[in-house]
Amino acid sequence: MNERVFSSDNTAGVSPEILAAIVEHSAGPAAAYGADAVTARVTDRLRDVFERDLDLLVVSTGSAANGLALAALTPPWGAVFCHSDSHVNNDEAGAPEFFTNGAKLIALPGDDAKLNPEAVSDAVVKGRGDVHSVQPAVVSITQATETGSVYSVNELERLGSIAHDAGLAVHMDGARFTNALVTLGVSPAEMTWRAGVDILSFGATKNGTMNAEAVVVFDRTKTAELRYRQKRAGQLASKMRFQSAQLDAYLTNDLWLSNARHANAMAARLALGLQSIPGASVVGTPRSNMFFATLPEVMIASLLSDGFVFHHDRWEPGRVRFVTAFSTTEADVDELIAAMTSISLQLSH
Structure with a gap:
């Protein structure tokens, strides 16, 4: 029977390989709260994928990944610059503000849901040092965007440079990260940390997993804080092996x-x-x-x-x-x- 649903990739089922991995890891005991062997293996695999040392937090939703990432990069008096059409701005019921204890999202323009570099350049210096203003802290980039467009590597590098030159961090909302990656035909490293990304919300649920997303931490000075935030947010799963098993199968044989x-x-x-x-x-x-x-x-x-x-x-x-x-x-x-x-x-x- 043909499927007539074209509303969202969230409506899709789960890749058979991923379901099989969950079943495989259901037998016998395993260490709890992410201390299991499969979570360690996924971390090592992602280090190979991204060609550098990194830390990994496995979470259950993209909103949690975004909220935790932004919280680690933004003080409560900080500003997060994002596109006006972005998911963090429109579709997370205030979760970024909640996780950051009140940091302000500032929506910026740009054609086809991509941030306009000139608008970002102007925004990242506005109000700096003024106690009456939120302080510029993070540029959040959605890749692929909410319209299905994709930033080129050059566009990402330019935004990364603008942010870092002004002392800001860079977050990437990668709910459809892999869809953008295969379009560009570049390496994961080129599309993330080499372009200036400090923390990536690595989406997988829209692309075949059941309920496994990840926070990929390139700036490892943020990891200790993120661990506490993960637990406090209720995102430290006791049986994390089942989420990690999904990611392990997801990465196997280039699924x-x-x-x-x-x-x-x-x-x-x-x-x-x-x-x-x-x-x-x-x-x-x-x-x-x-x-x-x-x-x-x-x-x-x-x-x-x-x-x-x-x-x-x-x-x-x-x-x-x-x-x-x-x-x-x-x-x-x-x-x-x-x-x-x-x-x-x-x-x-």
């Missing part, structure tokens, strides 16, 4: 990369199909597994009544968002394209 490549390819297939449908158009250039499009209102209503699920009515009339996942098939995509084609033909008569 994380193949899942992301497939999801991206399905989005590209859908975007290509839309080009032949009168009245439909893709917004921007899809570079990950998510993109926006405009459709006739009557087509949107018809697709919804046919059981297709996607986000709409959040933006201007006719604007929709499509998201594909590692589990989306060519048949799923082709069924949606065929439905839009059929509706378009009906509208033309």
Whole structure:
């Protein structure tokens, strides 16, 4: 049976390899609270992946990863500069402010949900040393962005330089980190610490795990504080081996990369199909597994009544968002394209 859900990659199931790893590690005892062998192995594997020493905190949600990372980088009187469309700004119910004990998020502009370097340059010096103002502390970058766009390495390096030259730290919200990585075709190191990233929220749930995310700490001076914050936030799982087993399987045989490549390819297939449908158009250039499009209102209503699920009515009339996942098939995509084609033909008569 084809899936008609294109609303979010969070709706996808779990990669079979990851489920098998959970079962494998369910037999017998293992040390608690992250002192188990599989958590140690995942840490070592990520050190190889990122080509440097780092520390790892395994958590259950991306919001927890973002909140903990920002809390370790920002004092309560600090400012976090992020894009106005970013997830930390719009979709975490104030979790970053909560975890940081009140630090202020300052939303900045930029085309296609990417931070404008000039706006960042102006912001990171504003109010510095003024006791009446929050103090610039962090630049938070979303990779891939909330529109599915992807920062180039040069763009990341420029933002990293602006932040570090002004004495600020850099956080990367990588909920769709791997989708961006395979698009750029660069190494994880090039897209993170070599570009100036101090802490990465390493997303995996949208790309095949069940409930395993990670805080990857490149600035290891922050690790001790993060450990306490992790426990205080209720994110130090007693049976962490099951989350770590997911990440271990995720990294095995490049499953994380193949899942992301497939999801991206399905989005590209859908975007290509839309080009032949009168009245439909893709917004921007899809570079990950998510993109926006405009459709006739009557087509949107018809697709919804046919059981297709996607986000709409959040933006201007006719604007929709499509998201594909590692589990989306060519048949799923082709069924949606065929439905839009059929509706378009009906509208033309």
